[in-house]
Amino acid sequence: MLFFFLGLFSITQATEELYDYPxxxxxxxxxxxxxxxxxxxxxxxxxxxxxxxxxxxxxxxxxxxxxxxxxxxxxxxxxxxxxxxxxxxxxxxxxxxxxxxxxxxxxxxxxxxxxxxxxxxxxxxxxxxxxxxxxxxxxxxxxxxxxxxxxxxxxxxxxxxxxxxxxxxxxxxxxxxxxxxxxxxxxxxxxxxxxxxxxxxxxxxxxxxxxxxxxxxxxxxxxxxxxxxxxxxxxxxxxxxxxxxGGEDFDFNVVKYLVDQIYNSTGMNLTDHKKANQALKIEAQKAKETLSSQEIAHIRISNLIEGYDFQYNLTREKFEEVNQDLxxxxxxxxxxxxxxxxxxxxxxxxxxxxxxxxxxxxxxxxxxxxxxxxxxxxxxxxxxxxxxxxxxxxxxxxKQLEKQYRFVEIKRTAISYGVETDKEDMNIIIPRLSRYPLVLSRFYTTIEDYQTGISINIFQGESEFTEYNEKIGNFKLSGIQKATKGVPEIEITFALNQNGMLTATAFDLNTKSSSQLAIQIKNKKRLTQEDIDNLRKENEQEEKLDREKIQTISKLKKYHMQFLNDIKKSKYKYALGESQLYEIKEILNTSSKWLEDNRYKLQTTTQDFQNELQNLKNSLDKILNRQQLRDSNQDL
Ligand SMILES: Nc1ncnc2c1ncn2[C@@H]1O[C@H](COP(=O)(O)OP(=O)(O)OP(=O)(O)O)[C@@H](O)[C@H]1O
Ligand SMILES: [Mg+2]
The missing domain is CATH 3.30.420.40 (ATPase, nucleotide binding domain)
Structure with missing residues (x-):
């Protein structure tokens, strides 16, 4: 049910909370x-x-x-x-x-x-x-x-x-x-x-x-x-x-332009080719950045799609033309x-x-x-x-400041806050460019006789019609004074905190009935606290798994990079001959190549990396053991 505006408001400031370092x-x-x-x-x-x-x-x-x-x-x-x-x-x-x-x-x-x-x-x-x-x-x-x-x-x-x-x-x-x-x-x-x-x-x-x-x-x-x-x-x-x-829009415009160029010169339509678009996007971004210091950027992508090498020289002038709208x-x-x-x-x-x-x-x-x-x-x-x-x-x-750089901050809202009144009008309570934190109230009344509840829709935006603004929340006030229209006095208060975020309350001055909405809690399109808690736990769990995978990969990498050096410092320094060193190098190269191929592969799991590490260790140990055996036989 709708309601309209009666009168105006009050202002207050909030205080600042302090937190632990860091x-x-x-x-x-x-x-x-x-x-x-x-x-x-x-x-x-x-x-x-x-x-x-x-x-x-x-x-x-x-x-x-x-x-x-x-x-x-x-x-x-x-x-x-x-x-x-x-x-x-x-x-x-x-x-x-x-x-x-x-x-x-x-x-x-x-x-x-x-x-x-x-x-x-x-x-x-x-x-x-x-x-x-x-x-x-x-x-x-x-x-x-x-x-x-x-x-x-x-x-x-x-x-x-x-x-x-x-x-x-x-x-x-x-x-x-x-x-x-x-x-x-x-x-x-x-x-x-x-x-x-x-x-x-x-x-x-x-x-x-x-x-x-x-x-x-x-x-x-x-x-x-x-x-x-x-x-x-x-x-x-x-x-x-x-x-x-932003910068991404320049890149998109350039990609669109290059896709058109390719179509015009070859008849190939790459509009929906994801891989090609990704490659073009990366090069478009580089070209854009080059064009900030040079007049021309040479775009070269070999094998953009199977068997097609792409080349284009993008001039600053063309870049500016393509992005004129921006x-x-x-x-x-x-x-x-x-x-x-x-x-x-x-x-x-x-x-x-x-x-x-x-x-x-x-x-x-x-x-x-x-x-x-x-x-x-x-x-x-x-x-x-x-x-x-x-x-x-x-x-x-x-709280525990080191040496503080004190400053006073005067911030202003970027978007107006208001409620929807009769006929879907936007009735602004906090106008754009208001200093915050602040609290403002306005008074409203009913538009129907004996109306006992109202639904309050809150919007952000500059249009006088709510249709063109963003609905950021809704709440209800029940227990309104039972009276003919225009009699109840309902105070709606908007409080903006230090983040410029809204808490809204409604209060019937006669029945003392009140209702409150912290926008963040009641918006149905947002995550609930339960969703957030679950995702946080899942994230913690994955952090652990990711750490394990990263650690395994870095152990494997370390083996590839350090094994030969470590050998040179070890007791095998003089014992290993050319052919064994060659064999070790081959094994390490093959494993490095495997890592390169699998590092980012969707299918390769932590266990696969662990197996590769174990196999690598086994193969290398085998050579060293063989050598040790030979040495000890010679000692006999
Ligand atoms: N020399 C350059 N010439 C043109 N564009 C550049 C240059 N260097 C960086 N950019 C572009 O600037 C953008 C990144 O800028 P920045 O790091 O300031 O953005 P952001 O902080 O990530 O984004 P936002 O603040 O919009 O959320 C990218 O699009 C990048 O291509
Ligand atoms: Mg930024």
């Missing part, structure tokens, strides 16, 4: 993720097992999970089981048009199960399919980052600040918190990506009050924020976000930032360019043309700025 900062990016820690009065970017500052946001499944570098590396041979771009699906429903669009460009199978988006993986070995919730897959990346940090710090890490795109609505924020929980991490705070970047930048480079425009153009989203920054304070003035605009969207996103705010483009002192896609020359040109009065900072920008900012905020939330 709290890590995580930038969970669409394409790359990183993890940082504040230690000894500075932020350390924690390297992954290969020494890299960022880890690909890629997960593969080949019986067990591969995460990061290894998952990305085998993507080309195993496209159907290599998952990326999942952040673009976070907190969405399967029928969301954005999901449909993203899904089309991905080589793995996205499906719906129990209202949730899942990935289907076929397992040829036991002829069955495996289905994974996408939150579970994302949790694998967070698990990896958590483990990288835990081994670096030498203590288990449990708390994190995670950065998210500005445009994430409450469901997407809650999804991020749930994903972390599956990975065994408590999110002590979410921070928007550009805000994190500007905190990091302000700390190192700002000496006096400066109006900074952050332009964070990553793999999946464009996030921008106009801020006023001093060393100790940052205030968000305005913000804007394009949720489906550049136009960049312009309109920048322009939308200054429509309502008091700060205008001329007031911006510095523009900081963050995110890999802001290296595209045409993007820089757009920014330079728009901000003629501002200093454009593009040379001091580290890829990890967002993560560094998250770690600085994390440090300020610890």
């Amino acid at each position: 709290i890590i900062g995580i930038d969970l990016g669409t394409t790359y993720s990183s993890v940082c820690i504040f230690r000894d009065d500075k932020v350390e970017i924690i390297p992954n097992e290969y020494g890299f500052k960022s880890t690909p946001t890629v997960v593969a499944f080949n019986g067990t999970f591969l995460i990061g570098e290894e998952a990305k590396e085998q993507g080309i041979i195993n496209p159907q089981n290599t998952f990326y771009d999942i952040k673009r699906l976070t907190g969405r429903t399967y029928l969301d048009p954005n999901v449909n669009r993203v899904k089309k460009g991905l080589p793995f199978t996205i499906m719906q199960e129990n209202d949730k988006i899942c990935i289907k993986v076929s397992q040829p070995r036991n002829k069955s399919n495996k289905i994974f919730n996408i939150d579970y897959i994302q949790a694998k990346v967070l698990t990896k980052l958590k483990n990288i940090a835990s081994s670096y710090l030498g203590v288990p890490v449990k708390n994190a600040v995670i950065s998210i795109p500005i445009g994430f609505n409450d469901i997407q924020k809650q999804a991020t918190i749930d994903i972390a929980e599956i990975a065994g991490l408590k999110v002590v705070r979410l921070i928007s990506e550009p805000n994190a970047a500007v905190i990091a930048y302000g700390r190192d480079y700002v000496t006096e009050k400066t109006n900074i425009f952050v332009f964070d153009f990553g793999g999946g989203t464009l996030d921008i924020a106009a801020t006023i920054v001093t060393k100790q304070k940052f205030e968000e003035i305005d913000n804007s976000s394009e949720m489906n605009l 550049f136009d969207r960049v312009i309109s996103t920048i322009n939308s930032t200054f429509i309502v705010s008091e700060t205008q483009i001329e007031d911006i002192d510095e523009v900081i360019l963050v995110g890999g896609s802001s290296r595209i020359p045409k993007v820089q040109e757009i920014v330079e043309k728009r901000f003629v009065h501002s200093k454009i900072i593009k040379d001091r920008i580290q890829d990890e700025l967002v993560c560094i900012g998250a770690a600085i905020l994390a440090n300020s939330l610890t």
